[in-house]
Amino acid sequence: MINPGLSVNLTNWHSERLRVRYADTDRMGVVYHANYFIYFEACRSELIRSLWKPYSELEKEGYLLLVIDAGCRYRQAAEYDDILFVYATISKFTDVRIRFEYRIIRDSDQALIVEGYTEHCFADKKGKPCRMPPELKEILTEKYQNDA
Amino acid sequence: MINPGLSVNLTNWHSERLRVRYADTDRMGVVYHANYFIYFEACRSELIRSLWKPYSELEKEGYLLLVIDAGCRYRQAAEYDDILFVYATISKFTDVRIRFEYRIIRDSDQALIVEGYTEHCFADKKGKPCRMPPELKEILTEKYQNDA
Amino acid sequence: MINPGLSVNLTNWHSERLRVRYADTDRMGVVYHANYFIYFEACRSELIRSLWKPYSELEKEGYLLLVIDAGCRYRQAAEYDDILFVYATISKFTDVRIRFEYRIIRDSDQALIVEGYTEHCFADKKGKPCRMPPELKEILTEKYQNDA
Amino acid sequence: MINPGLSVNLTNWHSERLRVRYADTDRMGVVYHANYFIYFEACRSELIRSLWKPYSELEKEGYLLLVIDAGCRYRQAAEYDDILFVYATISKFTDVRIRFEYRIIRDSDQALIVEGYTEHCFADKKGKPCRMPPELKEILTEKYQNDA
Numbered sequence: 001m002i003n004p005g006l007s008v009n010l011t012n013w014h015s016e017r018l019r020v021r022y023a024d025t026d027r028m029g030v031v032y033h034a035n036y037f038i039y040f041e042a043c044r045s046e047l048i049r050s051l052w053k054p055y056s057e058l059e060k061e062g063y064l065l066l067v068i069d070a071g072c073r074y075r076q077a078a079e080y081d082d083i084l085f086v087y088a089t090i091s092k093f094t095d096v097r098i099r100f101e102y103r104i105i106r107d108s109d110q111a112l113i114v115e116g117y118t119e120h121c122f123a124d125k126k127g128k129p130c131r132m133p134p135e136l137k138e139i140l141t142e143k144y145q146n147d148a
Numbered sequence: 149m150i151n152p153g154l155s156v157n158l159t160n161w162h163s164e165r166l167r168v169r170y171a172d173t174d175r176m177g178v179v180y181h182a183n184y185f186i187y188f189e190a191c192r193s194e195l196i197r198s199l200w201k202p203y204s205e206l207e208k209e210g211y212l213l214l215v216i217d218a219g220c221r222y223r224q225a226a227e228y229d230d231i232l233f234v235y236a237t238i239s240k241f242t243d244v245r246i247r248f249e250y251r252i253i254r255d256s257d258q259a260l261i262v263e264g265y266t267e268h269c270f271a272d273k274k275g276k277p278c279r280m281p282p283e284l285k286e287i288l289t290e291k292y293q294n295d296a
Numbered sequence: 297m298i299n300p301g302l303s304v305n306l307t308n309w310h311s312e313r314l315r316v317r318y319a320d321t322d323r324m325g326v327v328y329h330a331n332y333f334i335y336f337e338a339c340r341s342e343l344i345r346s347l348w349k350p351y352s353e354l355e356k357e358g359y360l361l362l363v364i365d366a367g368c369r370y371r372q373a374a375e376y377d378d379i380l381f382v383y384a385t386i387s388k389f390t391d392v393r394i395r396f397e398y399r400i401i402r403d404s405d406q407a408l409i410v411e412g413y414t415e416h417c418f419a420d421k422k423g424k425p426c427r428m429p430p431e432l433k434e435i436l437t438e439k440y441q442n443d444a
Numbered sequence: 445m446i447n448p449g450l451s452v453n454l455t456n457w458h459s460e461r462l463r464v465r466y467a468d469t470d471r472m473g474v475v476y477h478a479n480y481f482i483y484f485e486a487c488r489s490e491l492i493r494s495l496w497k498p499y500s501e502l503e504k505e506g507y508l509l510l511v512i513d514a515g516c517r518y519r520q521a522a523e524y525d526d527i528l529f530v531y532a533t534i535s536k537f538t539d540v541r542i543r544f545e546y547r548i549i550r551d552s553d554q555a556l557i558v559e560g561y562t563e564h565c566f567a568d569k570k571g572k573p574c575r576m577p578p579e580l581k582e583i584l585t586e587k588y589q590n591d592a
Contacts, residue, residue: 056525
């Protein structure tokens with residue numbers, strides 16, 4: 001356990017380090033709440049790359065990964081210049097959907113900043129739902145204990 | 149009912165009209181998912197103004213309304229130049245918390261774009277949780293059927 | 297003249313009213329400097345619509361209006377909840393380029409907030425520079441004293 | 445010279461590597477033009493840290509570095525997932541002002557993406573212009589050939 005507020009073990013989660021920019025803050029002096037979803041995206045993108053290949057190549061092959069649900073619980077406020085570690089994992093998947101879970105931890109004090117999730121469905125170029133590439137399904141099945 | 153996908157009656161909800169900017173879109177050609185939370189904020193801000201007074205005055209009086217939870221379900225994608233109506237209401241409140249619900253409807257076809265919520269707690273200038281101003285409590289009690 | 301700091305007459309400029317969102321501010325408590333370019337875009341988009349037709353239709357017809365240069369001078373800081381009027385005009389154009397000028401004025405005190413410009417070139421879907429639609433050229437020639 | 449389009453030698457410039465996020469793009473499929481100013485900020489912030497100390501500490505000591513002018517020329521479009529190197533240097537300074545210059549180069553093909561600048565003045569907590577900290581003046585004088 002990284003810290004007392006954290007009820008999961010992040011050992012096998014993908015992590016990305018980032019620094020809070022001035023642009024990310026609002027006049028409360030903290031990261032504007034919507035921006036954590038952008039941090040999630042940065043980590044999700046790297047998780048997909050590490051599992052398989054760049055998401056941009058999926059798009060070239062005609063797949064889109066549409067966001068269908070997203071949520072975030074705010075535990076502590078991150079501030080300008082904080083170093084944050086964004087953690088992401090895949091907690092569920094079916095042939096057409098994937099659910100990612102996220103945690104963000106501040107480097108300086110290991111504080112849990114936010115917990116979140118996003119759910120996605122695969123779609124073709126026209127936005128019509130479709131199955132994920134079989135190769136990806138195999139990778140996910142091998143790597144993740146599927147709770148679906 | 150505004151449209152078949154919509155399970156609530158928006159008659160008493162506050163609404164704000166906005167137009168999707170190019171800046172709001174991403175390379176999928178649609179509004180980037182995190183930006184709907186900014187649309188929610190625009191409408192929440194006007195709802196508070198219409199109920200009582202500008203949120204900026206609450207801050208001058210020493211209150212902060214911190215986001216502690218937020219979520220969104222994405223039904224259809226809004227596109228550049230779409231006219232959207234953001235609807236907001238207060239679905240729950242206690243002495244220290246408020247929960248807002250949102251719906252976004254596209255003007256041209258009355259499509260339900262997203263459904264979302266945000267939960268907030270009141271805090272003082274130091275970020276310590278505190279009770280909401282009694283005057284606001286009275287207004288909310290009078291106006292909203294409290295489900296808390 | 298709207299105010300002493302303003303060296304141009306805005307009478308024939310297109311104007312758009314907007315309210316500063318919390319998301320637009322940074323921890324200095326003012327609008328983050330990059331966001332004024334988004335305000336410019338919102339007004340430029342409406343100026344094009346008022347002159348001719350929605351920019352989205354230009355894109356459907358195969359034209360892109362690429363930004364090739366942009367600049368902004370910051371005179372005073374706009375704050376959360378300020379009502380701003382964004383003014384835009386076209387100061388120059390050739391067969392392939394257009395230059396827009398902008399001013400932003402705060403409603404409450406008529407303060408000049410920023411002065412800016414953007415320069416654009418027309419391109420086809422592949423990003424190759426091309427001439428603007430002849431119909432648009434005629435409209436611009438009729439409407440604007442061209443300084444090109 | 446890193447590439448033919450680049451008329452300056454970037455050897456002594458500070459550089460920061462970043463990856464283009466989906467959130468940074470617009471429906472043209474490229475980085476939205478205003479976002480380059482955010483990339484500039486990320487690099488300016490690190491340049492100040494490397495020269496002296498974190499900008500956040502300057503703010504704690506009561507100084508603000510306000511943006512008074514900013515501009516950018518767009519040479520090529522950066523796309524989702526591109527690795528970019530942002531370069532920054534200080535090209536001018538006086539007791540109260542600093543001018544930063546920026547270049548952004550794409551890693552994959554060394555293409556010059558944008559060239560830009562920002563000008564800043566020092567101010568105290570109330571926003572009143574003031575002189576920069578003497579220690580910073582010394583550092584800048586020693587490090588940079590001042591063209592002011």
